[in-house]
Amino acid sequence: MAIWKSGKVVKQKQWSSNLHSLYVESELEPFEAGQFVKIGLDINGEVVGRPYSLVNPPGSSPLEFYYINVPNGILTSHLVELKTGDTILVEPRAHGFLILDEVPVSKHLWMMATGTGVGPFLSILSTDKPWQRYERVILVYAVRTITELSYQDKILQFLAKHTEQFIYIPFLSREMRDFTMTGRIPQAIVDGRLEQRAGITITSDNSQIMLCGNPQMVKDTTNTLIDRGLIKNRRVLPGQITMENYW
Ligand SMILES: Cc1cc2nc3c(=O)[nH]c(=O)nc-3n(C[C@H](O)[C@H](O)[C@H](O)COP(=O)(O)OP(=O)(O)OC[C@H]3O[C@@H](n4cnc5c(N)ncnc54)[C@H](O)[C@@H]3O)c2cc1C
Numbered sequence: 001m002a003i004w005k006s007g008k009v010v011k012q013k014q015w016s017s018n019l020h021s022l023y024v025e026s027e028l029e030p031f032e033a034g035q036f037v038k039i040g041l042d043i044n045g046e047v048v049g050r051p052y053s054l055v056n057p058p059g060s061s062p063l064e065f066y067y068i069n070v071p072n073g074i075l076t077s078h079l080v081e082l083k084t085g086d087t088i089l090v091e092p093r094a095h096g097f098l099i100l101d102e103v104p105v106s107k108h109l110w111m112m113a114t115g116t117g118v119g120p121f122l123s124i125l126s127t128d129k130p131w132q133r134y135e136r137v138i139l140v141y142a143v144r145t146i147t148e149l150s151y152q153d154k155i156l157q158f159l160a161k162h163t164e165q166f167i168y169i170p171f172l173s174r175e176m177r178d179f180t181m182t183g184r185i186p187q188a189i190v191d192g193r194l195e196q197r198a199g200i201t202i203t204s205d206n207s208q209i210m211l212c213g214n215p216q217m218v219k220d221t222t223n224t225l226i227d228r229g230l231i232k233n234r235r236v237l238p239g240q241i242t243m244e245n246y247w
């Protein structure tokens with residue numbers, strides 16, 4: 001059972017009808033960019049806790065969580081009601097292996113996310129590690145519609161700071177726009193559109209891939225990459241695909 005610390009909500013930001021960022025002051029042990037903590041609320045006399053990725057980089061405050069209010073979501077329907085000054089429970093120790101220390105060094109680092117799965121990648125991109133370890137870093141961020149592409153200012157800052165090194169590829173599945181790709185990530189790997197857009201070919205020799213978000217996207221993309229000769233990254237057998245499923 002998680003041992004909770006009490007946290008204080010300092011801000012709640014709404015990006016679109018169901019997408020929010022929650023900012024919380026709370027004590028947290030040192031963590032690695034890409035990890036998550038459980039946060040919880042007392043709902044009808046019972047503590048309901050769920051894991052959320054930290055969007056802020058290590059050593060920074062407040063803690064930042066990017067979440068979707070899922071239809072009839074037990075916890076998220078209460079998270080959206082939180083106001084500045086409210087109390088929330090936070091697990092004091094972070095967990096998770098979607099961190100660069102678990103990803104072998106290679107030439108290119110691809111980070112592929114659906115929806116709120118972009119959160120841990122924003123934390124990693126805010127640190128020095130990806131820029132020191134990889135020649136090119138590619139963020140692929142897939143959502144349904146343009147209004148769901150959150151954190152564009154932050155991503156533009158990464159682009160401005162790492163112009164030669166960073167490639168940003170936004171994806172929309174249910175709308176067409178000039179600057180975005182259309183469709184789904186795995187299909188765009190199969191038909192070659194993704195690599196064409198990046199100007200980089202994915203091979204087991206030159207690429208590390210991190211996947212986060214919708215478990216079906218993670219599964220389909222993994223299978224597509226396996227067909228291309230990549231394997232899952234395991235401590236006992238290092239490979240090229242490192243993943244985190246959100247449900
Ligand atoms: C390691 C880990 C890290 C996570 N980090 C985040 C995060 O940073 N942001 C975040 O929004 N969620 C994250 N989640 C999901 C989160 O823990 C909850 O499951 C989610 O907020 C729904 O909680 P709920 O009680 O409102 O919904 P529930 O009543 O428990 O309903 C769960 C259902 O909601 C849907 N769902 C859950 N999460 C998502 C999601 N992120 N996007 C789309 N649909 C979803 C699925 O259909 C799932 O079956 C993470 C999950 C894991 C395992």
Ligand SMILES: NC(=O)c1ccc[n+]([C@@H]2O[C@H](COP(=O)([O-])OP(=O)(O)OC[C@H]3O[C@@H](n4cnc5c(N)ncnc54)[C@H](OP(=O)(O)O)[C@@H]3O)[C@@H](O)[C@H]2O)c1
Binds near residue numbers: 068114143
């Ligand atoms: N986003 C909304 O406007 C909205 C509105 C009301 C309710 N909801 C509900 O909220 C929850 C989360 O919605 P969400 O849009 O954040 O998350 P999501 O359903 O995971 O969709 C995010 C992105 O992942 C893509 N995707 C889904 N399955 C995939 C797969 N197998 N391979 C590759 N890509 C895949 C989606 O493409 P596709 O579009 O092709 O599926 C979309 O571009 C869902 O339960 C949804 O029903 C969302």
